[in-house]
Amino acid sequence: MKILVTGGAGFIGSNFLNLFVPKYPHCIFINFDKLTYAANLLNLRAIENLPNYKFEQGDIADFNQVEEIFKKYEPDIVVHFAAESHVDRSIVGPAEFIQTNIVGTFNLLEACRKYWKSYDGKLFHHVSTDEVYGSLGKTGYFTEDSRYDPSSPYSASKASSDHLVRAYFRTYGLPVKITNCSNNYGPYQFPEKLIPLMILNALEGKPLPVYGTGENVRDWLYVEDHCEAIWIVIQKGKIGETYNIGSNNERRNIDVVNKICELLAEELDKDPMDFKKLITFVKDRPGHDLRYAIDSTKIKKELGWQPKETFESGLRKTVRWYLNNKEWVESVKTGEYRKWMEENYGNRAAG
Numbered sequence: 001m002k003i004l005v006t007g008g009a010g011f012i013g014s015n016f017l018n019l020f021v022p023k024y025p026h027c028i029f030i031n032f033d034k035l036t037y038a039a040n041l042l043n044l045r046a047i048e049n050l051p052n053y054k055f056e057q058g059d060i061a062d063f064n065q066v067e068e069i070f071k072k073y074e075p076d077i078v079v080h081f082a083a084e085s086h087v088d089r090s091i092v093g094p095a096e097f098i099q100t101n102i103v104g105t106f107n108l109l110e111a112c113r114k115y116w117k118s119y120d121g122k123l124f125h126h127v128s129t130d131e132v133y134g135s136l137g138k139t140g141y142f143t144e145d146s147r148y149d150p151s152s153p154y155s156a157s158k159a160s161s162d163h164l165v166r167a168y169f170r171t172y173g174l175p176v177k178i179t180n181c182s183n184n185y186g187p188y189q190f191p192e193k194l195i196p197l198m199i200l201n202a203l204e205g206k207p208l209p210v211y212g213t214g215e216n217v218r219d220w221l222y223v224e225d226h227c228e229a230i231w232i233v234i235q236k237g238k239i240g241e242t243y244n245i246g247s248n249n250e251r252r253n254i255d256v257v258n259k260i261c262e263l264l265a266e267e268l269d270k271d272p273m274d275f276k277k278l279i280t281f282v283k284d285r286p287g288h289d290l291r292y293a294i295d296s297t298k299i300k301k302e303l304g305w306q307p308k309e310t311f312e313s314g315l316r317k318t319v320r321w322y323l324n325n326k327e328w329v330e331s332v333k334t335g336e337y338r339k340w341m342e343e344n345y346g347n348r349a350a351g
């Protein structure tokens with residue numbers, strides 16, 4: 001069994017490979033990644049020399065490169081993580097999001113259609129987000145039947161890619177599955193996203209920029225629970241179906257930031273106020289979705305998936321990981337990271 005993993009040097013893809021490459025030595029995993037700013041080969045150090053792991057640098061938005069990979073490896077399964085993934089960056093510059101998330105997904109689907117002579121034993125697994133459903137009000141949950149209503153260029157590009165994947169199933173019978181999950185957190189997340197950004201800023205004594213009033217709610221999912229869910233869907237999910245993945249951890253942003261400050265204080269034997277005093281309310285994100293919350297009854301009932309981490313246990317693990325992995329932290333604080341931080345938070349007006 002040959003599994004092509006796109007975007008396997010990013011946050012979720014590398015957690016997926018770290019979990020499953022050692023566990024399934026009879027499967028060959030091919031990691032196809034452009035190595036954008038969000039990628040880091042250090043994430044893959046534990047598996048890079050394993051005989052069932054191969055790395056190929058390349059761009060899914062370039063069909064010739066995708067074709068070369070299909071010709072060279074003849075994959076049976078594609079697990080498609082590769083994407084531009086950050087909402088704020090999609091607001092500043094949407095073009096890359098259209099190329100990678102829409103054109104890139106299209107290229108992969110086309111390659112499957114061209115190179116899979118028979119669809120027997122083949123699968124295109126598309127990793128997507130709950131942001132395609134838009135914003136919830138104070139109540140309610142996203143189900144697999146919720147209407148698509150994306151707000152940002154990021155979520156609109158992911159929605160487009162979901163539609164293409166579904167269209168290839170309905171039109172060509174391509175064997176596909178889609179998972180839409182809530183906000184992930186855990187090791188190897190690039191510190192542009194809320195949780196790692198707050199941890200690293202707090203450690204450096206820098207402001208903790210909370211958008212608007214901090215009332216927006218996200219539903220947090222520990223990254224390894226997400227990866228296990230994807231694996232179960234690959235094994236047991238029905239072709240052509242969508243599964244929502246979330247672990248019922250709705251939190252307001254301000255509560256998440258306060259909790260991070262408390263955990264850091266506990267781990268470092270400090271006063272939580274040393275960190276909480278850094279909280280700064282800044283101008284809100286345009287089109288900021290108020291609330292996301294996932295109903296994951298379907299994957300739990302039909303496939304028996306259950307998350308292992310609570311938000312408290314997962315967040316503690318995450319804080320400890322960032323404290324204990326100084327080499328990784330230093331490696332991401334490159335020119336690109338500094339440039340983003342200076343341009344976006346350097347002279348940002350207080351909210």
Ligand code: NAD
Nearest residue numbers: 007009010011012034035036038039059060082083129184
């Ligand atoms: P990430 O930004 O950390 O990593 C993305 C990876 O894709 C990087 O390694 C990057 O180099 C690679 N990539 C980008 N453009 C590419 C291209 N053109 N060709 C090949 N590789 C390319 O993202 P992530 O947080 O790991 O997200 C992975 C997937 O999960 C994405 O599809 C994202 O939409 C989805 N998702 C993420 C979250 C989350 O909270 N992070 C939640 C729901 C869904």
Ligand code: TYD
Nearest residue numbers: 087183192193194195209210211216218253
């Ligand atoms: P983020 O991690 O960017 O994920 P997403 O936008 O995909 O949900 O943001 C999570 C929440 O945190 C979102 O409501 C925006 C907010 N946020 C801040 O308040 N400050 C920040 O510096 C960042 C990056 C996000």
